[in-house]
Every structure is written in structure tokens, then in C-alpha cells.
Amino acid sequence: MILAEITTEERILEAAMKVFTRRGFAATRTEDIAKEAGINRTLLHYYFRDKQTIFNLIFETRFKEFFKGLFLIFEADNISLFDKIRRMVDHEITMLTKHPDLARFIITEVAHNPQLLIEYGTKLGMNPRVLKQSFEDLVAREVNDKTIKPIEGRQLLMNIMSLCIYPLVAKPIILTMMNVDERTFSQMMEQRKEEVSEFIINAIKK
């Protein structure tokens, strides 16, 4: 039974993850977290000092989840641009489909407090400029070799991220506007894993 034990601490973190990610810091009440965890609100303060402490733990975890896989693909060597795009698209859509509120959470919290991005980015050893540069250089080489149409690396990068991330960020709007249910939406995202890569490659190949 020891393996099956879920400690109160874990229950709190699990619940805080759900609630913070769905509602954001400002709209979350500690009472919501306690209810979600099925525990008394006081226990939050016993295990973690205060709301902000719990939030910081959650944010770090989710921040890592959001960025880490992408940065690994950035760093990967000896991969063609097209394959890199395919990997990025597949990874982003797969990850965000599993965690539909994650992108909106990271974006809104960073918008409210841009310092978070610098702080946790540094903490995780990310150096955005270097990594972005590696992608931009790869694109520049392909443009120079005339294997793809002229495009700035940073514009292409924005296009890739947009096509993967936006549908999940805007999911609540899309569900209503397109009148689809959760199941159909999942199928559409599944379909995008293939189609978006090809869409991008068709857009840039000569």
C-alpha cells in the first residue's frame, strides 16, 4: 500500500496545478484549491506558507512543461529544417492537447508579470537568444541555399508557434464559434499534427 499512498502535500499540489492553470493567480481562491484537493483550507498553510509560495512551485513546473521539449528540439543538431518543423509541430500540439489550459496560463501570467519569464527562464538554464539564433541561422542557410523561399527565421518561428499554440489558447472560443464538442475538437487537433507541418512546408518550399 505504500506505493499507492498519495500524501496530502501531493494532493494539494495536484489540486493547485489544476485550479491555478485554469483560473490564473488572481482569480484563484485558496478555498478553491482546498475543495479541489478535498482538504481543509488550513492545511494549505501548514504545508506551504501562503498562496504565493504554492503558485511559484506550480508556475515553475508548468513553465518547464511548456518550454522544455521545444528547447530540446531547438538544440538538436543534424536535423533538416523540415524535420525540425515536423518535430516542433508534433511536440507542441501533443503536449498542449494533453494540457489544454497550459499555454493560456503561461501567457496571461507572464503578461501580468513579465519578470516571471526572465526569472524562471534563467533558473532553467534557458538562453532564448542563443537558441532562437540557432533556428534563425538554420533558416537563413536554407534561404541562402535557395531550398526555401525567402523568409526571416523569426517570422517563420512565429508562424510555427502560432499554428500550434493558438488553437489551444483560444479553445473556449473555437468550441462555441465552430460549434464542435470536446471529442471533435480533439480529432481536429490530432489531424493538425500532420497537416500543420505540411501547411508550413508547402508555404516555404520552392
Place this chain on the structure above:
Amino acid sequence: MILAEITTEERILEAAMKVFTRRGFAATRTEDIAKEAGINRTLLHYYFRDKQTIFNLIFETRFKEFFKGLFLIFEADNISLFDKIRRMVDHEITMLTKHPDLARFIITEVAHNPQLLIEYGTKLGMNPRVLKQSFEDLVAREVNDKTIKPIEGRQLLMNIMSLCIYPLVAKPIILTMMNVDERTFSQMMEQRKEEVSEFIINAIKK
């Protein structure tokens, strides 16, 4: 001097627009709005009953701003698919560059309360399904005529919206990650007005 008069009521609405759009309902304090307007907090309650009342007024205005132009383009007849795409892209990027926090505001508030989309959509006489259908039919015809590669209308629509809206939604992240200043960012968005249309058209044309 009468024309130059700005009433207290207008000042409050102007301030509320800024603060709500930047911070969202939950993170906004009425004190923030009062400070931004340069007035006493009590006056908010004199002119408008409470925080929620002000928010509703602001949300309706901003909701209209976000959706209206797009729906007019949807409805426009006798325009080729490619031209419709060009118009949508130009309109969305122009509008969102002017109001950089608007998309994030609409998305997060709707995510917290999906009923808003139905309520205000109906109020403004939008019927998303019909309008989306008109676009999907147009795409289906072009696919059928073999003038463009096979693609579902709703996937194409998502791609268009993604490429226009995401960079503005994620602006706070992009500024840091790409190490660009406000001015450079504006230039990048200006550049996108042309490039995104061509990117999409290249992706789907035969």
C-alpha cells in the same frame, strides 16, 4: 470649449477600458481604474453602480471591436478566397496592433466565463455557425474546383486566425524570447500584413 470637454463619465470608461483590458476582471481593482482616470474611487459608484456594471460595458465594446470587422469580411460576397484571406489578415493584424491586449483580454475572459461569448455574440446579432459555414463553403468549392490543395475550411480558418492573433496574444513572451523592443515588434507586425497572406496562399495554392 464644449467640444473639448471630457466628462468624468468618459474618463472613467476610458480608464476602465485600459485597466480591464490589460489586467482582466479578477486582477483589476476599482482603485486602479480611479487612479488611471485621475478621480476619486467613489465616483465610479456614482456614475456606474458597481465594478461588474463597468466591466459589462467595457466587455461589450471590446467584444464588438474584436469580432465585428472580421464578420463583415466573412459576409462579403463576390470576393475570391485569396482576396478574402488578404482582407482578413490585413484587418486582424492592423486592428490587433492598435489594441495589443485586446485578443488576450477576450480570450481569457471567455475562458473564465464561456457564457459571455454566447450572450454578447447573440446581442450583436452574430451567428457564428452561419458565417463560418459561408467561409467553409467557399473553401470547399475551391477544393472541389481543384484551385487549391485539399483542406478543411475550419482548419484553414484556424490557421488564418492563428497566424494573425497569436503573435499579439503572446507579445509579452515574444518580446523577451526574441529580444526585440516595441519598435522592432511593430515593424515585424507591419511586415506580417503582407507576408502572412502570401504564406497562407503559398501553402494552399496548387
Place this chain on the structure above:
DNA sequence: GTCTATAGCGAGATAGAC
């Protein structure tokens, strides 16, 4: 219409019993 003062309440945090 605009201000000061204050009521009222919701939410975070703590004390202390068990």
C-alpha cells in the same frame, strides 16, 4: 458632482485544541 469617512464582506493567514 465630488469628497471623507466608514460600513461590510470576502479571502488569506494564524492560534490553539485535539
Place this chain on the structure above:
DNA sequence: GTCTATCTCGCTATAGAC
């Protein structure tokens, strides 16, 4: 470790003077 009771504070909203 977990609970009940309570303190405190910040924020919304209102009363009432001017």
C-alpha cells in the same frame, strides 16, 4: 497532521457632508 475559531486586511460599496 488536521480541525475550528478567529484575526487581519484589502477591497467593494454606501452614507452623508459639502
